[in-house]
Amino acid sequence: MSRVQLLDATTAPLTARRYYQNGDPGPLVGALATVPELLEVSMPFLAAVLGPSALDARTKEIVIVRTSALLRCGYCVDTHSVVALDTGLTIGEVHALRGEGAAVLADQRENALLGWVDAVSGGRGPVGDEVARRLGRYFAEHETVELTLLVGVTMMLNRFCTALDLPTSPEVVRRLAAAGLR
Amino acid sequence: MTAIAGAVADGVLPGRVWLYSNYHCNLVCTYCLTESGPKVDRRELSADRMLEVAQQAAELGFTALGVTGGEPFLQPDMAETLARLGAILPTVGLTNGTLFTGRRLAAAEVLAGSDVALQISLDSADPDVNDEARGPDNFARVVAAIPALVERGVTVRIATTRELGDEADMSRLCELHRGLGVPDSDHVMRPVISRGRAVTTGMGVAAGMNDLPAELTITADGAFWSPFGATVHGGRLDTDLLLTRTTDPLRVPALTLLGLVEGRPAGADSTLNIR
Known part of the structure; x- marks a missing residue:
């Protein structure tokens, strides 16, 4: 409610x-x-x-689902799990981003991305040098700016949706159930 | 000249800004737009807040004010507040007219010679018909108050809200208000609007955005398209005609209203004679 x-x-x-x-x-x-x-x-x-921007949709949904899982926003995790599937992520990848299964993102670029997301969403100070160096191998500076804003805005939405207890829509619930994600 | 002043001068935007001083009332009328009564949430605007809005309205280029409720005269010092509003812009104050005895009647003398008119509700020349909608003894109290106010130099208008029909009663009502000292030019009529308690009682005509004058209306809960928009149903504020929650600065809802009016196709507004 x-x-x-x-x-x-x-x-x-x-x-x-x-x-x-x-x-x-x-x-x-x-x-x-x-x-x-x-x-x-x-x-x-x-x-x-x-939405659509200079960053590809897969990258953005990885950021959103991972951040939302870390912030424990059920509404955002559910809603963006469906978006992530529509973007082409596998059910196993979505499970992993939700913290429900073993890590399956073998791609070094995406693992560097997850390190950045974890550091931005869970940290209290500047992101550490090693995490930043790893991200910098794969993402340009303007992309780092966009990724960081994406994490921050997702966190804002996580708190907004969780605090107000927004309900997951029936259609999303149906899609998640069909994918074995709920 | 501001965009608002230009739009008002060109007739694009109505010049009047309405203020809901409060939502509570000593009456419980059958067709009340705001489900007002003695025990409802008051949703008050203070006198100082109304004066601030009035000042900003004048600076933006609006040309008139209206105060409504609820029953505005349940607010302390409403007569004095109306007089101060009238010194800023011509003002009409809506009232059920049942409270003008003793101290409140004496206080209303401050309105004599001011740019304020009191608009009092009277729905029928038949006391029983009037009182069925507006409550016991309403007719008697109103027909006593009107000449008492007129004698004290207060400008009084009469507003009649009714379902369509019964022209004979309307003719008798006009004879009555003329006898009370209110000319035909100060008698306004409108249909019952199916909002608020009228929805519950199954009364009135449906009215949406294009049926209602685009008069900027300020309440404690935000700004609305028309005083007929800031209604209450089932104890909840209606939001379908909400413009903005922001009311200060007034230019925020004023420009939102202007944008909506300018985006409306020509001729889209209807003529339900709602005012």
Whole structure:
């Protein structure tokens, strides 16, 4: 049960209505719509950070699922597990990113990425030299900036969705069950 | 000239800004948009906050104010507050008119000669019909209050909210308000709108964004498209006509409203005569 009312198409404020034109936009929009001026600025921002960009989609979903698992955001882990599968990650890879199975990301680039994600999301100070050096072998500086912002924004969403106890949508639950991820 | 001032001058945007002073009321009307009553959440705007909004409204280029509720005169010193608002912009204050006796009637004298009109609800020339919707003795209290206010120099308008039909009763009502000292030009009528308690009682006509005047409306809970937007149903604030939660600075909801009005296709607004 969500901590706040989730607005639907009949209760959505005027400037939020376009997010409902293609059906239920999900609980994140439903919650943000209660403050429509924040929805107006946050959705384009979130789309820019989480959506298609200079970083490939697989890399981004690895970051999002891993961060969400570390922050224990059930809603975000569930929702982005489905996105990750759609992006081409295997069920085994998603299991591993969720912390539910043995690590299966053999690729050194992706392991360097996981090291960076773990250090950014779990650390308290600057990322250590060795972790940064490993990431720098595979990612340019502008990509490091984008990856770090992606981890940070995911953490923000993790806390938002968890604190407000946003419910995983039935369609996501069905997809996860079919994949043996729930 | 601000964008708002230009839009108001061009007739693109209505000039009036509404303030919901509070949501509680001494009455429990059958068609109340806000489900108001004595025990509801008050959702108050303080006098100082209303004056701040009024000042910003004037600076942005709005040309008039309205105060509504709930029953605004349950707020302490409402007459004095209205007089101060009227010194900033011409103001209409909506009231059920049942509280103007004794101290409150004397206090209303501050409105004499001011740029403030009190708009009092009276729905029928038949006391029983009026009181069925608005509560026992409502008719008697209102017809006593109106001439008492007029005699004290207060400008009084009458607002009639009713389902369609019964022209004979309307004719008698007009005779009545003329006799009470209120001319035809100060008598406004509107249909019952199917929002708030009217939904529960099965009354009124449906009205959406394009049926309602795009009058910026400020409440304790945010800014809305029209005073008919900031309604309550089932104890919850309706959000379908919410503009922004931000009301300070006023230009934030004002520009949001203007953007919506300018994005509306020409001729999309309807003519339910809701005002």
